[in-house]
Amino acid sequence: xxxxxxTARQIAESVPDPELPFxxxxxxxxxxxxxxxxGMIVALVAPTYSGCPAVSVIxxxxxxxxxxxxxxxxxxxxxxxxxxxxxxTPVGRQKLLDNGIAPPQSGSNDDNAFFAVREVQCPFCxxxxxxxxxxxxxxxxxxxxxxxxxxxxxxxxxxx
Amino acid sequence: xAESQQHLQAAVLQIADDHLILGHRLSEWCGHAPMLEExxxxxxxxxxxxxxxRHLYAYAAVLEGKGRSEDDLAYLRTDREYTNCLMVERxxxxxxxxxxxxxxxxxxxxxxxxxxxxxSDSTLSSIAGKAVKEISYHIxxxxxxxxxxxxxxxxxxxxxxxxxxxxxxxxEELFWCDDHRQACIDDGVLPAEHVVRPQWQTTINAVFDQxxxxxxxxxxxxxxxxEGKHTExxxxxxxxxxxxxxxxxxxxx
Numbered sequence: 384x385x386x387x388x389x390t391a392r393q394i395a396e397s398v399p400d401p402e403l404p405f406x407x408x409x410x411x412x413x414x415x416x417x418x419x420x421x422g423m424i425v426a427l428v429a430p431t432y433s434g435c436p437a438v439s440v441i442x443x444x445x446x447x448x449x450x451x452x453x454x455x456x457x458x459x460x461x462x463x464x465x466x467x468x469x470x471x472t473p474v475g476r477q478k479l480l481d482n483g484i485a486p487p488q489s490g491s492n493d494d495n496a497f498f499a500v501r502e503v504q505c506p507f508c509x510x511x512x513x514x515x516x517x518x519x520x521x522x523x524x525x526x527x528x529x530x531x532x533x534x535x536x537x538x539x540x541x542x543x
Numbered sequence: 544x545a546e547s548q549q550h551l552q553a554a555v556l557q558i559a560d561d562h563l564i565l566g567h568r569l570s571e572w573c574g575h576a577p578m579l580e581e582x583x584x585x586x587x588x589x590x591x592x593x594x595x596x597r598h599l600y601a602y603a604a605v606l607e608g609k610g611r612s613e614d615d616l617a618y619l620r621t622d623r624e625y626t627n628c629l630m631v632e633r634x635x636x637x638x639x640x641x642x643x644x645x646x647x648x649x650x651x652x653x654x655x656x657x658x659x660x661x662x663s664d665s666t667l668s669s670i671a672g673k674a675v676k677e678i679s680y681h682i683x684x685x686x687x688x689x690x691x692x693x694x695x696x697x698x699x700x701x702x703x704x705x706x707x708x709x710x711x712x713x714x715e716e717l718f719w720c721d722d723h724r725q726a727c728i729d730d731g732v733l734p735a736e737h738v739v740r741p742q743w744q745t746t747i748n749a750v751f752d753q754x755x756x757x758x759x760x761x762x763x764x765x766x767x768x769x770e771g772k773h774t775e776x777x778x779x780x781x782x783x784x785x786x787x788x789x790x791x792x793x794x795x796x
């Protein structure tokens with residue numbers, strides 16, 4: 384069972400986010416644990432934004448991936464401790480950057496990280512001469528920015 | 544159900560109703576906003592509120608312990624059973640009314656959730672931990688609009704002030720405290736009025752000063768929603784909100 388738990392964990396970890404498919408649930412820091420309960424694999428997944436429609440899609444995808452691999456599995460939603468963008472791993476942050484999305488600043492549990500005017504670095508040319516176009520973007524987790532250096536518009540993954 | 548649990552369930556349901564109804568109202572703007580950025584921001588904020596409502600309804604359903612689901616609570620109650628405050632059900636009217644309504648509510652929820660985040664109820668504190676961040680964006684976004692419109696053209700200033708005059712009498716109900724709420728305050732789960740009101744007032748004053756808006760004297764606060772007495776508009780809202788479940792009972796995505 385230890386071996387199969389290891390396999391189950393690897394399968395669950397590699398499930399991609401439906402809206403940011405280059406990120407896995409592991410990168411996002413929302414897979415809290417994978418354990419065995421009465422012969423069944425239980426994956427504990429933390430929701431991201433309260434209103435994010437991807438939350439239930441992710442839960443279904445994790446369960447499906449485990450079942451496809453032959454496991455009897457269920458997914459449990461865990462609220463505590465609440466997810467924040469601090470849970471995104473360094474690998475996840477790098478992947479965001481590589482895909483043209485400015486990652487959230489760290490220290491996002493601090494009110495200042497939200498409302499102090501912070502520099503958002505352009506993911507394309509690394510210029511810090513950027514400006515916010517819209518507080519809200521294509522998904523609940525993103526704001527829209529524009530770079531005044533290379534003139535490219537880009538998404539910024541907001542602090543949460 | 545123990546008495547304290549009964550009080551908590553009723554109090555959680557009040558907050559859940561506030562969020563669902565305000566979120567639903569805001570979602571009516573989808574596709575009708577004055578500019579593209581707003582067409583993104585309003586549904587995004589509505590999504591936050593409805594997401595928070597879902598967590599709250601799910602918890603209320605667990606506390607109730609009668610086998611009802613979050614959907615049952617959201618879609619299958621009659622108007623008299625909803626206990627949201629009246630402000631959240633008022634029609635959108637114009638963009639000034641909408642932004643102000645969101646600001647009044649967000650400015651209240653920020654100190655509310657900040658308290659609950661550190662309260663003794665672990666489920667509520669987890670919901671609060673996320674909601675407090677989401678609502679902070681709402682304060683900033685709506686506050687900026689209230690300032691821009693209030694301190695804008697003659698027309699926008701006039702309409703913003705009309706919105707204040709119309710909605711301010713409803714704000715008193717945010718601080719409504721009945722036996723259920725009081726029991727939760729006594730248990731340290733929800734904040735007392737004296738914890739929330741000063742911060743709410745500070746936020747509103749800061750925005751209104753910059754927006755050059757004046758607060759009307761409220762001689763007759765408009766109350767009733769917490770006791771299930773709603774405005775005429777509420778029936779129309781519920782008819783749309785509940786249509787699918789009433790026409791096709793048990794329908795699922």
